[in-house]
Each structure stands twice: as C-alpha cells, then as structure tokens.
Amino acid sequence: MIPSVATSPAEAIAEAASPLEETLVDILDLSLQAEQVHWSVNRSGSKRVHELLDDLLAQNRRWQERLSARLGDPSKDRLVSIAATTPLEFLPAGKLRDQDVVAFLDGRFTTVAGRVRARLEPAAAHDLATRDLLTGIADGLERQGWMLRSYLDTRLSNTPGKLSSAV
Numbered sequence: 001m002i003p004s005v006a007t008s009p010a011e012a013i014a015e016a017a018s019p020l021e022e023t024l025v026d027i028l029d030l031s032l033q034a035e036q037v038h039w040s041v042n043r044s045g046s047k048r049v050h051e052l053l054d055d056l057l058a059q060n061r062r063w064q065e066r067l068s069a070r071l072g073d074p075s076k077d078r079l080v081s082i083a084a085t086t087p088l089e090f091l092p093a094g095k096l097r098d099q100d101v102v103a104f105l106d107g108r109f110t111t112v113a114g115r116v117r118a119r120l121e122p123a124a125a126h127d128l129a130t131r132d133l134l135t136g137i138a139d140g141l142e143r144q145g146w147m148l149r150s151y152l153d154t155r156l157s158n159t160p161g162k163l164s165s166a167v
Contacts, residue, residue: 016126017071019119023134024067026112029082031060033091034105042095049098052151056105056144063137070133087111099152106148113141 038053088108096104116138124131 016123016130019123019134020067020071020130023116023119023137024064024071025082025085026115027060027063027067027137029086029088030108030112031057031064032082033088033108034060036091037096037101037105040091040094040096041098041101046098048151049101052147053105056147059140059144063140066133067137070130087115102148102152106145106152109141109145109148113138113145116141 034053034057038050038057041049088111091104116134120131120134120138123134
C-alpha cells in the first residue's frame with residue numbers, strides 16, 4: 001500500500017474520503033445530465049433510448065446510494081460541487097436526435113469511467129473495499145458506455161440507405 005501523506009487523523013479521513021466524494025460528484029453530475037437528456041430525445045426510435053436511459057439511471061442511483069453510505073455524510077453540498085467542478089460539457093439546448101443523445105452520453109460515461117479509474121490507487125492507499133467499490137463503478141460505467149454504443153451501432157445499421165458495419 002502507498003503510505004499516506006496526511007499529518008493528522010482529520011487529514012487522513014479527508015484524504016480517504018476524497019476519491020469517494022469526487023466519484024459521487026461525478027456520478028451525480030452524470031445522472032443529472034442523463035436525466036436532462038432523457039427529456040430531450042426527439043425521434044421515432046426514442047422509446048428504446050428512454051428505456052436504456054431508465055436502466056442507466058437506476059444503476060447510477062444504486063452507486064450514489066453506496067457512495068453516500070460509504071461516506072456517511074449524504075447531506076454535503078454536492079450540487080454546489082457539481083456546478084463548480086464538472087469536467088463534463090453541458091447538454092445542448094432543445095430537442096435532440098436519439099443518436100446524438102447516445103453519442104453525447106457515451107462521451108460522458110467514458111470521461112467519468114476514466115476519472116474513477118484514476119482514483120483507484122489513491123483509494124487503495126486507505127481502504128481496499130473503497131478501491132473495490134470504485135473498480136465496480138468504473139467497470140459499470142464502461143459497460144454502460146458499451147450499451148450506448150451498441151444501441152447506436154444497431155440504430156445506424158437499421159437505418160435505410162446505410163450499410164451495416166457487420167462483416
């Protein structure tokens with residue numbers, strides 16, 4: 001394990017909580033954007049996108065609950081943190097085509113998965129269970145991105161006038 005550079009018990013606790021707090025802010029941000037985009041989809045195939053987003057949001061809520069429980073302080077000002085620190089590009093205004101929504105979200109899931117993966121070693125320095133939780137979240141985010149890309153690949157291959165990418 002990597003030795004901690006914290007000089008006091010309070011600093012050690014804050015240092016250990018940091019990867020969890022940062023991940024919770026990222027997941028909340030991602031969830032808020034997915035919820036917003038959920039209502040911006042405008043296309044005939046959007047029912048499948050709505051169902052996919054419902055599934056992704058349900059998983060994200062489970063991660064939020066686990067992260068909040070692990071932090072033991074679900075009342076912190078996380079919305080302020082989201083607004084101040086989000087690395088995620090904001091959603092364009094207005095109605096969006098389903099494939100634009102999927103591409104938009106795929107980029108965000110990929111970004112957040114990378115940010116969570118970057119926190120694995122700092123988390124392991126304090127708590128292997130936290131690292132395992134973050135690993136599960138990063139794996140899940142990558143799986144969600146794959147599901148989004150799979151939807152997009154299927155959507156494009158079923159579009160009249162488009163050639164299927166299947167070999």
